[in-house]
Amino acid sequence: MVSYSSRVAFLGLGLFTGAATAQNYWFSFGDSYTQTGFLTNLTLPSPGNPFGNPAYPGYTATGGANWLDFDTTTYNNSLVLTYNYAYGGATIDSGLVAPFEPTVLSVTDQVNEFLGTAGSPSEPVETTAWTSENSLFSIWIGINDLGNSYYLSDNRTSFDTTLLNAEFALVQKLYDVxxxxxLFLNVPPTDRSPLMLAQSTEAQEMLKANILDFNSQLAEFIDEFKASNSGVTTFLWDANxxxxxxxxxxxxxxxxxxxxYGTDVGYFWINTLHTTSPANVYWAEGVADVLSGSIW
Incomplete structure (x- = not known):
């Protein structure tokens, strides 16, 4: 079996397929599965420091580098500068599903933060020279939305639609600028996490059904968004x-x-809900494979 360190060093999947000197921008939104602790008022991404702040690999939930770390620094064919707005505990909109504490920045907050910084027309071009062609926007969200609400409503299909309407209203805002x-990532089977395995079988089954419905609708929303907006390229990585x-x-x-779960070598889960850095190598590999051979 190939070791974890060997996988990082030698796997050569392509993310951006341009020349090695090309400079591309990645704007990322999500929750703790993606967070690195980026703050917009500190050092911004630049060649040699692709995440800007904090120091690599950042404040992740994996015990080391996460999937976005690996894809930015390893699994690509160009210089990737990543603005990672993801925030631990995030939901799509705190008005729909409250996060674990009120200070958490939802994806709604994150997108608004982007629109007021790198996404603002007043942002100096020499600071963030992204264009429609050299930028990728990713969202991995839904884990906390479902985990914090699956037991609250019998009509999950309707509420999942409400959640995704809110998410794609934000995607539309990104399109408009x-x-x-x-790139979209769907909800993994957190019904199989140690957190949920400590709950009843009924609770696990409820969450599983909710995840499957949300993911099915997510694919439909992606198709509808692409059909309704010209010039759009979409990718979906099946995390589940x-x-x-x-x-x-x-x-x-x-x-x-x-x-x-634990922090020693060999664990898949680092705690009751998050996966270890070695597991995140596989997530990075999968995302890179989805993006490989594309316009990137």
């Missing part, structure tokens, strides 16, 4: 399938099992 390339593949046969991927 020039975003054309979008990727997690399921490993959880169904963890030892084949170098992990002890599918249920325990």
């Amino acid at each position: 020039g975003a054309r390339n979008f 399938a990727a997690f399921t593949t490993i959880l169904d046969d963890p030892t084949a991927y170098g992990f002890i099992d599918a249920v325990s």
